[in-house]
Amino acid sequence: MMFWLALPLTVVLYSLTRTLYRHLSWPVINPVLLPTLVIVALLLMFHLPLEQYQQGTTPLTILLEPAVVALALPLYQQARQIRAKLKPILICCLLSVLISVITTLLIGYLLGADITMLASIATKSITTPLAMSVSQSLGGIPAIAAAVVVIVGVTGALIGFPLLKLLRVTDPEAQGLAMGACAHAIGTAASAEQGVTQGAFSSLAMVVCGILTALTAPLLFALYHLLGA
Template identity: 65%
Template structure:
């Protein structure tokens, strides 16, 4: 399967990337398009998902190095980050409170089950942390992982157009917003927009992940104590 999975995955990504550069449409996302095409191919050809995933394992191993590479723009913008560290921390903390708080509020209104809320509350942080925090809250890690991918793709597709529509044009503010809301997938999109956006998105992604791991459990348990 490796001889099919790796070339096909790489080819679809490169084609989607070329289309995105040519037509400049947020819908032509180089992550979303290959994912949709691959899902259709796997369904039509009746290929086993586990076999295909195993075939792309060498590419998956490169993801760890790609995440570590986000540290480079952070280093390049270190002076600006140090000067604004407290406002950045405040923004990330508020983002976590809004993300977790609105999830629990909506869950209370629709009487959602606690395990479902625990799976949804971590939707805005990167997948490994989301699965770990969700499991510690009694959630379902698979649902948490799926929601993280959906939220990340939505942020990468509509994040920058939405901010331009709202008049948010400061690159630092754009980067923090994308990193806080759309984690690694959004950070990849931010890095393509500009070095400053990529650096501040990386920082926000890391900070929001740490703050969610610290703040989500007590907020969730307080919610359970008040509602059950």
């Protein structure tokens, strides 16, 4: 039964959340967060098999790939502005990656976390497939990495723009870079709703930070081991 209900249920919940957000515009009314919570609650309440839900939503899973490719459109539209500011963009993305990984290692060390857990959460700010791959190469657990990435993305989508507004970060390019660097694909989706410029720069930051994390995280973990942590 869940196999046949999975797809229409997901689409209806997403559409209702989007409609509600247009009327209220509250950050907590997130089209990823609320449908996820409702579906998880239904699965647990009625003891429904997760496997059937996953199989039923296969068409949506297949559409994820072209959806990611479609993020290249706002990049193309903002190509001139991106080329003009490529150097500061790369510097900001590199600093974001270094801060993300180093703070994870430092806080984990102070809390006594083992290296496996650190490797699982150090990739928290990049998109899920890449985070799982990098985490596994570092000796982490891909499932934990994926869960942490989703939590970080949803949190970023919820508080990202309100926090930027509170800090008086009003430049759309800076907003997009911050969201893409910290909240990956979910933050990029939230950025695209704010405007074309935010969406383009968020897409760029998501891609660049993913690549830089894959390059720098192994080096930082090797240094962590050399220091005897």
